[in-house]
Amino acid sequence: MFPTPVQKAAPWVRHAYTIILPIALILWLLPLIGVAITSVRPSADLAAGNYFGIPSRFAGIDNYTAVFRDSPIGWYILNSFKVTIPTVIGAVGLACLSGFALAVYKFRANLLIFFLFVAGNFIPFQILMVPVRDMTLRAGLYDSISGLVLFHIAFQTGFCTLFMRNFITSLPFALIESARVEGVSEWRIFRYIVLPLMRPAIAALSVLVFTFIWNDYFWATVLVQGQHAMPVTAGLYSLNGQWIAAWHLVSAGSIVAAMPPVLMFFLMQKHFIAGLTLGATKG
Amino acid sequence: MPALSSAQIKILSKVAAMSSTVSATSGFWKRNQQRLAPWLFLAPGMIMFSIYVIIPIFQSIWISFYDWDGLGPKTWIGLGNYVELLDDEAFYTSLKNNILWLVLYLLAVPAGLAVALFLNQTVTGIRLYKSLFFFPFVISQVVVGLIFTWFYAPDFGLLSALIKTLTGQSIAILADERYVTLGIIAAGLWPQIAYCMILYLTGLNNINPEQVEAARMDGARGWSLLWNIILPQLGPATFIAIVVTVIGALRSFDLVSIMTDGGPYGSSRVLSFYMYEQALSEYGYRMGYGAAIAVVLFMIMMVFITLFIVRMLMRERHA
Numbered sequence: 001m002f003p004t005p006v007q008k009a010a011p012w013v014r015h016a017y018t019i020i021l022p023i024a025l026i027l028w029l030l031p032l033i034g035v036a037i038t039s040v041r042p043s044a045d046l047a048a049g050n051y052f053g054i055p056s057r058f059a060g061i062d063n064y065t066a067v068f069r070d071s072p073i074g075w076y077i078l079n080s081f082k083v084t085i086p087t088v089i090g091a092v093g094l095a096c097l098s099g100f101a102l103a104v105y106k107f108r109a110n111l112l113i114f115f116l117f118v119a120g121n122f123i124p125f126q127i128l129m130v131p132v133r134d135m136t137l138r139a140g141l142y143d144s145i146s147g148l149v150l151f152h153i154a155f156q157t158g159f160c161t162l163f164m165r166n167f168i169t170s171l172p173f174a175l176i177e178s179a180r181v182e183g184v185s186e187w188r189i190f191r192y193i194v195l196p197l198m199r200p201a202i203a204a205l206s207v208l209v210f211t212f213i214w215n216d217y218f219w220a221t222v223l224v225q226g227q228h229a230m231p232v233t234a235g236l237y238s239l240n241g242q243w244i245a246a247w248h249l250v251s252a253g254s255i256v257a258a259m260p261p262v263l264m265f266f267l268m269q270k271h272f273i274a275g276l277t278l279g280a281t282k283g
Numbered sequence: 284m285p286a287l288s289s290a291q292i293k294i295l296s297k298v299a300a301m302s303s304t305v306s307a308t309s310g311f312w313k314r315n316q317q318r319l320a321p322w323l324f325l326a327p328g329m330i331m332f333s334i335y336v337i338i339p340i341f342q343s344i345w346i347s348f349y350d351w352d353g354l355g356p357k358t359w360i361g362l363g364n365y366v367e368l369l370d371d372e373a374f375y376t377s378l379k380n381n382i383l384w385l386v387l388y389l390l391a392v393p394a395g396l397a398v399a400l401f402l403n404q405t406v407t408g409i410r411l412y413k414s415l416f417f418f419p420f421v422i423s424q425v426v427v428g429l430i431f432t433w434f435y436a437p438d439f440g441l442l443s444a445l446i447k448t449l450t451g452q453s454i455a456i457l458a459d460e461r462y463v464t465l466g467i468i469a470a471g472l473w474p475q476i477a478y479c480m481i482l483y484l485t486g487l488n489n490i491n492p493e494q495v496e497a498a499r500m501d502g503a504r505g506w507s508l509l510w511n512i513i514l515p516q517l518g519p520a521t522f523i524a525i526v527v528t529v530i531g532a533l534r535s536f537d538l539v540s541i542m543t544d545g546g547p548y549g550s551s552r553v554l555s556f557y558m559y560e561q562a563l564s565e566y567g568y569r570m571g572y573g574a575a576i577a578v579v580l581f582m583i584m585m586v587f588i589t590l591f592i593v594r595m596l597m598r599e600r601h602a
Contacts, residue, residue, distance in 0.1 A: 154335030
């Protein structure tokens with residue numbers, strides 16, 4: 001193990017480590033802690049210049065109620081779910097199929113198509129912006145949830161296919177071969193043999209895509225204009241414009257908007273990290 | 284090739300039994316199944332990906348040769364947009380900022396390694412520490428931007444207050460042309476370091492312990508152990524960390540839009556933001572000009588994408 005475990009080090013190193021660890025964490029999360037405290041500060045504190053001290057009273061309930069009551073943030077969050085969940089299902093579903101095709105069959109265009117998916121994944125969004133916006137407008141899907149969902153599904157398919165293809169490649173190929181010898185159709189091989197083995201990959205990808213899409217801001221501003229379809233990232237930005245200097249509300253709103261992916265991360269941590277670090281060990 | 288487990292063999296025989304009941308498939312399909320199946324599996328994903336990703340790239344390049352407001356007729360102006368770019372102050376500011384982003388953002392890689400080395404211990408609660416250190420990456424960039432705007436705010440921002448007590452000067456980071464881009468990059472580094480950290484933690488977890496022990500026997504310590512034994516084994520993690528950081532740096536849009544909206548006086552613009560501003564701003568829609576900026580950004584990114592693909596291709600050949 002590297003570095004040397006502190007248990008093997010001199011006692012003072014061990015003590016120093018246990019002291020430094022929490023301090024480092026607090027410093028690292030200082031901006032976040034500041035915002036969390038501001039979100040429970042009464043507005044009177046801000047007016048009186050008490051920005052950093054202990055809040056004069058706990059106003060968390062007031063602030064968070066105010067955010068939900070006086071702003072459409074609840075609606076924005078609902079929109080975010082309406083965009084995120086179908087995208088996760090669509091992109092992961094399509095990637096199961098295309099990842100299977102690229103991992104199991106040997107045909108001439110295989111690598112070419114695979115690298116097309118990989119490369120498409122890394123391009124700057126701006127090169128797609130004008131045509132995608134124009135196409136969405138002409139299809140009558142501009143400013144709608146489905147317009148956003150369709151684009152997200154298509155774009156995420158690139159990353160998801162890369163992920164699925166690499167995962168299926170690591171499965172025992174003998175399983176597929178012996179099924180073929182038995183005369184099992186290709187679709188059944190996919191449906192009943194490979195798909196059940198893909199569960200961990202599906203879980204990891206779903207959590208990742210959920211976070212990516214929830215946190216998307218660029219496409220939410222390009223493909224959506226009005227409140228009715230706006231996800232929470234873009235919604236928070238427009239609220240920030242209305243809540244000038246009401247930092248207790250901005251803070252509470254930020255925390256509300258950040259909550260779903262954070263919960264997702266802590267509940268599904270193992271899958272999340274497995275997905276994110278794919279390739280970090282053997283690549 | 285790994286041997287099949289008994290559970291897998293059980294699934295296999297079950298599926299085979301189901302299949303033998305349906306045998307009335309046509310001869311053509313039977314003969315060509317192996318050849319057609321991959322295309323049928325690929326079709327839905329490929330159609331979606333082509334419509335929304337592959338074709339629009341070429342459309343953007345095409346549009347960049349036109350003068351177009353997004354609604355009216357397009358006018359062909361050849362390289363006109365690119366010629367105009369050569370004389371555009373704002374374009375150079377954005378390009379310069381993009382290079383700054385690229386260089387400084389890469390600090391996330393060594394910083395992430397440092398944090399990972401710091402946390403790669405087995406004391407009580409370390410798992411929770413690792414998750415909490417990773418935390419900033421899960422939060423949306425919009426929220427990160429708002430958090431740092433507050434952190435930097437003059438008068439009541441935590442950082443400004445610290446600077447004031449230390450130096451006696453008050454600096455409005457986001458309103459000062461000298462510091463604004465650095466301030467935004469620092470905000471971006473926060474989640475990016477967390478990302479690199481998690482890549483390295485996984486890498487460190489998979490290091491061959493025998494090699495490390497053998498090197499220790501030979502008297503390798505500290506830096507030389509890290510440099511000669513550990514880092515080479517972390518190669519894949521480093522590669523991915525660099526790839527995602529480069530992409531992140533060139534994609535930087537959210538933070539600029541949230542924290543400064545390109546200001547003050549356009550000094551914190553980056554290409555991605557400038558493109559958006561030109562194509563969809565209140566000053567009028569210049570789709571052709573915006574597309575030209577996007578093409579430049581795309582070309583820069585293509586250099587990195589090509590390097591990445593070449594490396595992957597080499598690995599595929601080896602496998």
